[in-house]
Amino acid sequence: MARDNAPAVTVSPVLGLVVAIAILYFARALLIPVAFALLLAFLLTPMVKRLESWKIPRAPASVLVLVAASALVCVGGYFVTSQLISIAGNLPQFSGRLNAKIDALRGRSSGLGQVISEVEDIGREVTEKTSPSPAEQAKPPQRSAASSPPEPLRVELVESHNVIQAIRDYSGMVLRPLGTAGLIAVFTVFMLIDRENLRYRVLRLMGQQKLQATTMAMDDAGQRVSRYVLMQFCVNAAFGTVIALGLYFLGVPSPLLWGVLGLFLRFAPYIGPVIAGFLPFAVTLAVTDGWRTPLLVVALFSITEIIIANFIEPMLYGIHTGLSAVAVLVSAVFWTVVWGPVGLVLATPMTVCLTVLGRHTPQLEFLNIILGDEPVLTPATIFYQRLLALDQQDALNVLENLGKDKPLIEVVDEIVVPALAMAERDRHTGQLEPRREDFVVETVNEFVTELAESESMPVASQVRQTRVFCIPAHDAADEIVAAMCAHFLTREGFPAITFPVSDSPGELIQNLGGGPDDVVCISAVPPFSGGNARKVSRSIQEHGSAPRIIAGMWTHDSSSPAHVERLTKALNATVVSSLAQAVAEVRAIDQAAEPVPEDGASRAT
Amino acid sequence: MAPLVLRSQRVLTVSISTEVHQDGAVSVLSVEGKLVMGAPSNAFRATVEDLLKAGNQRIVVNFRGVPYADSAGIGALAYNFSNTKAAGGRLALAEVQPAVLDVMDVTRLSDLIPMFETEKEAVKSLGAN
Numbered sequence: 001m002a003r004d005n006a007p008a009v010t011v012s013p014v015l016g017l018v019v020a021i022a023i024l025y026f027a028r029a030l031l032i033p034v035a036f037a038l039l040l041a042f043l044l045t046p047m048v049k050r051l052e053s054w055k056i057p058r059a060p061a062s063v064l065v066l067v068a069a070s071a072l073v074c075v076g077g078y079f080v081t082s083q084l085i086s087i088a089g090n091l092p093q094f095s096g097r098l099n100a101k102i103d104a105l106r107g108r109s110s111g112l113g114q115v116i117s118e119v120e121d122i123g124r125e126v127t128e129k130t131s132p133s134p135a136e137q138a139k140p141p142q143r144s145a146a147s148s149p150p151e152p153l154r155v156e157l158v159e160s161h162n163v164i165q166a167i168r169d170y171s172g173m174v175l176r177p178l179g180t181a182g183l184i185a186v187f188t189v190f191m192l193i194d195r196e197n198l199r200y201r202v203l204r205l206m207g208q209q210k211l212q213a214t215t216m217a218m219d220d221a222g223q224r225v226s227r228y229v230l231m232q233f234c235v236n237a238a239f240g241t242v243i244a245l246g247l248y249f250l251g252v253p254s255p256l257l258w259g260v261l262g263l264f265l266r267f268a269p270y271i272g273p274v275i276a277g278f279l280p281f282a283v284t285l286a287v288t289d290g291w292r293t294p295l296l297v298v299a300l301f302s303i304t305e306i307i308i309a310n311f312i313e314p315m316l317y318g319i320h321t322g323l324s325a326v327a328v329l330v331s332a333v334f335w336t337v338v339w340g341p342v343g344l345v346l347a348t349p350m351t352v353c354l355t356v357l358g359r360h361t362p363q364l365e366f367l368n369i370i371l372g373d374e375p376v377l378t379p380a381t382i383f384y385q386r387l388l389a390l391d392q393q394d395a396l397n398v399l400e401n402l403g404k405d406k407p408l409i410e411v412v413d414e415i416v417v418p419a420l421a422m423a424e425r426d427r428h429t430g431q432l433e434p435r436r437e438d439f440v441v442e443t444v445n446e447f448v449t450e451l452a453e454s455e456s457m458p459v460a461s462q463v464r465q466t467r468v469f470c471i472p473a474h475d476a477a478d479e480i481v482a483a484m485c486a487h488f489l490t491r492e493g494f495p496a497i498t499f500p501v502s503d504s505p506g507e508l509i510q511n512l513g514g515g516p517d518d519v520v521c522i523s524a525v526p527p528f529s530g531g532n533a534r535k536v537s538r539s540i541q542e543h544g545s546a547p548r549i550i551a552g553m554w555t556h557d558s559s560s561p562a563h564v565e566r567l568t569k570a571l572n573a574t575v576v577s578s579l580a581q582a583v584a585e586v587r588a589i590d591q592a593a594e595p596v597p598e599d600g601a602s603r604a605t
Numbered sequence: 606m607a608p609l610v611l612r613s614q615r616v617l618t619v620s621i622s623t624e625v626h627q628d629g630a631v632s633v634l635s636v637e638g639k640l641v642m643g644a645p646s647n648a649f650r651a652t653v654e655d656l657l658k659a660g661n662q663r664i665v666v667n668f669r670g671v672p673y674a675d676s677a678g679i680g681a682l683a684y685n686f687s688n689t690k691a692a693g694g695r696l697a698l699a700e701v702q703p704a705v706l707d708v709m710d711v712t713r714l715s716d717l718i719p720m721f722e723t724e725k726e727a728v729k730s731l732g733a734n
Contacts, residue, residue, distance in 0.1 A: 445643040449675065463711045470676070479677070483642045486676035495712040498642065498680040500650055511687035513717055 024338050032339055033180055035346050037187030041195065042225045042349075044069060048192050062192035066185060076260065083257040087283055094286035101285055217360035224356060225349045231316050232348075236266040239308055243276070246300040250293055252284050268344045269332045277301030323351055327371040380418035387419065387440045395443060408451070409488050413578040416444060416484070417525070420477045421555045424525050441476050448483050466519055466590040468496040469512075469547070471505050471540075473524035473532035481554055481579075482523035488583050489521075494590070505536050506543030517593065518547040519586055522573065529553050530567065537571045548589055549573035552582050621645040621671075623652045628728045632661040637670030640678030640705070649678070653685040653696075662694025665727040669700035679708050686718050695719075699727035 024031060044065050051061035091098075191198060203214050244259025252258070258280040265272040277298065284294045323331075331351035335343030351371055358367025377385070379402040386395035403411035423440045426432040432440075470486045472478035479501060486496035502508050509520065520540055524533040533551045540549060551573040557563075567575045576582045621638030634652060638645055656664055666682075674682070682698075689696040697719040701709065709715040721727035 442643065449641045449643065467713060470680075480642070483675070483677045486680075490676060496676050497683055497712050497714075498675075498677040500646065500677075500681060500684050502684065507691060508684065508687045511690050512683055512714070 021338065028339050032342050032346075033183040033187055035350060036184045036342075037191055039225070039229065039346065039349050040066075040069075040184065040188045041191035042222060043229050044188070044192060045195065046226070059193050062189050065192070066189055070185065076264070080257060080261060080264075083254055087254060087257075091283075091286055097289065098286045101291070214360070217356055220359065221353050221356040224352045228349060228352055232267065235308060235313060235316065236263045238312075239263065239266050239273075239304060242304050243300065246304070247280060247297065250284075250296050250300070251288075252280055252293065252297060253287060254283075268341070269328065269347060271344060273301065273305045277305075323348065323355060323371055327351060327355070331371070378418070379415045380422065383415050384419035384422045384440075387423070387443055388436055390436065390439050392439075392443050396447065399447070409580050409583070412484055412488075413580055416447070417481055417554045417579070420444060420480060421525050424475075424477045425527055428527055441480065444480050448480060448487065451484075451487055462493050463495055464493045464590050466494055466517065466586060466593060467514075468494050468519045468521055468586055469509060469514060470496055470498045470521045470523060471508075471536055472499070472501050473522055473529065473536050475501060477525040478523045478532070481525055481552070482521070485521055485523060485552060485579050485582055488579055489586055492583055492587065494586055504539055506539035506541070509540055509547065510543045514547050516547060519550060519589055520547045521550045521552055521582055521586070522571075523552045523554070525554050526556065529556065530570070533571055533573075537573055541572060550582055550585050551575050552579070553577055554579075621648055623648060625652065625656065628665075628724075629732050631663045631665055631728045631731045632656050633665045633667060633724060633728065635667040635670065640671050640674040640681065642675060642677030646677045646681040650681045650684060654688065657688060657692050657694065662689070662692060663731040664689060664694065664696045665699055665724060665731060666696065667699045667724050667727075668702060668705055669724075671705055672702050674705045674708055676708075679705075679712055679714065682718070683712075683714055686714075695731055697721060697727045697731055699724040 044062075047065045048058065048061050051064065052058055056064070199218060202218065240259040240261075240263035243262045244255045247255035247258050258276070261279065262273070262276040265276040268275075281294055281297045281301075284297050288294065328348060328351070332344055332347045335347035335350060337343070339346065354367050355371045358364045358369070359372065379398075383395055383398050383402070386398050399411065399415060402415060406414075420440070423432060423437065427437055468486070468489050470482035470489075472482045479498070483498040486498040489496040499505070499508060505520075509518075514520070522533045522536045524530070524536075530553070533553065537549055537551065540547065549572065551567070551571045553567065553575055554577065556567075556575075556577040564575050574585055576585055621636055621640060621644075623637075624635045626633050626635075634656070636649060640646060640649060653664060653666075664685075666685075671678075686696050699721045700723060701720055706715065706720075709718070709720075719727075719730065721730060
């Protein structure tokens with residue numbers, strides 16, 4: 001039965017993916033305007049809402065916003081086009097300079113020019129030797145004695161240019177983009193006007209059961225795409241400003257034009273900045289003497305783009321879109337292949353939508369894992385994985401990197417202790433080889449030792465009264481966490497002792513004179529932490545030394561009060577699930593036991 | 606609290622050496638090295654356990670070569686003291702270094718475990734009873 005189902009499970013996602021890509025490709029004439037309209041709707045909805053708050057009905061508000069946006073684009077487009085035409089018109093007068101630069105590049109004096117010329121010479125000679133001379137070409141083809149068939153006569157069809165043909169050509173060039181633009185405008189207006197209705201339809205389509213997930217997905221997608229578009233606009237505006245200012249100081253003509261062009265072209269990832277940089281570079285080549293200014297233009301674009309792409313964008317987009325840098329690159333290539341240059345502009349928002357879909361739909365979770373920027377492994381898992389790989393240096397590097405911005409106790413609670421719990425779980429299920437187990441224990445052991453050595457014991461005057469015995473419940477992992485607990489308690493001024501695993505911890509405490517003023521902290525790493533901690537607790541209580549007991553059920557989920565209460569009763573102890581909680585509990589016990597000075601002043605901590 | 610900065614990312618191969626000799630009825634265990642969690646504490650604990658199993662119930666631990674002990678090292682010492690006591694024997698310390706003495710003071714173990722300035726005094730004290 002299971003065998004029959006197996007191929008279906010394997011093939012379905014691949015088939016689904018192929019079908020989805022085929023639909024995206026073949027239905028692109030419809031899907032591209034819809035995607036653009038969706039993007040515009042995300043962008044313009046806040047403005048429509050603002051107009052609605054001013055009592056303007058939604059339909060006129062939507063049209064008004066779209067018309068205003070279109071007018072803005074048209075004005076910008078007109079400005080850019082007229083400037084470009086003006087520059088193109090002036091270029092012939094600078095053709096001398098341009099030719100001089102090209103000649104200089106091809107000049108025999110330069111090594112590169114020499115190489116080019118020699119390659120051209122060789123090519124010319126080869127062509128001359130292999131192709132017949134003009135005289136030979138002029139001769140009529142002679143039929144050889146052999147019955148070789150006559151060579152076919154090459155005929156070239158030349159279309160006659162007439163007015164109808166020209167109208168047909170130009171109307172195709174103009175009407176097609178205009179038609180697409182009109183379609184986008186219509187879709188956008190309807191999406192703006194009917195946005196609630198559309199949302200409800202999508203919700204209905206996804207089913208009543210998935211109401212919450214769909215609502216969250218739509219909100220999430222809306223927020224992320226809006227943020228992305230806004231951030232992209234801000235980043236591009238910054239890019240355009242820097243470029244315009246830089247070009248102005250370099251003395252390049254029309255710096256504002258190149259800045260504005262840079263702003264818009266940068267919406268196309270990767271290729272946009274290159275085109276934006278090429279145009280002013282070409283103009284500078286034509287209008288300036290020498291190479292200094294053109295090269296400075298290239299440097300300006302390159303440095304600005306490198307800084308923005310490598311430092312500013314990852315910081316902003318990493319936070320705002322939830323896409324990994326690799327996903328942005330792959331999505332740019334994918335959407336360009338499927339939808340052409342338009343796909344490049346739509347790549348990031350479309351991928352954001354797919355990632356959000358993956359985040360809220362369990363069946364499509366792989367999309368979120370592949371494309372998203374959320375860490376796939378927890379820090380504890382990464383640390384444990386490096387330990388399993390027997391790479392101590394890397395494991396400690398991971399710990400140091402992950403713990404850069406956190407207090408040490410949090411690093412231990414969130415990374416080291418859960419990693420030990422994973423090792424214990426694997427050991428109990430027989431999945432951990434002895435040498436790896438030893439390595440894990442040894443490495444964490446050394447980490448704790450180094451921590452302890454790095455700080456000296458508090459001097460007697462700073463020592464608190466409450467003495468703490470940290471007792472491992474069962475094995476080496478418990479002992480290591482007990483030592484960590486002792487370390488953090490010592491830092492707080494508590495005299496703490498870590499005992500080895502003992503068969504009779506109660507007798508141990510009794511022989512050391514433990515009493516009601518002391519605290520015992522039982523250290524128990526899962527699995528089986530409950531049973532082991534119970535044995536220790538019982539042993540201590542049987543020997544009647546009556547210290548207060550804290551049960552450290554490390555990594556235990558303390559979110560269920562009922563469960564914690566059950567454990568508290570079973571262990572007859574205060575249950576904590578982290579070292580930070582344990583330290584806080586000991587502190588509270590110490591403060592409660594502290595004699596209140598007669599003058600009412602409390603002891604400095 | 607300060608963020609995590611590992612002092613050094615070296616492989617800590619900490620170990621101690623133990624040496625036992627008899628001085629009359631007293632077994633003298635000389636320890637050298639840092640008494641810290643893991644192998645050193647385990648070795649120290651196991652040596653005393655072996656002595657007890659062999660019937661040596663008067664044990665002097667010479668700490669002249671122990672410059673440092675962490676909470677687990679002190680725990681191992683306390684464990685050995687408790688075990689010796691439970692077995693009806695006695696354990697004393699000799700030549701405890703200042704850093705270790707500080708830790709014993711703050712954990713109040715110095716009130717419990719007899720300590721002597723010299724090994725001879727410790728042996729004499731245990732041998733006399």
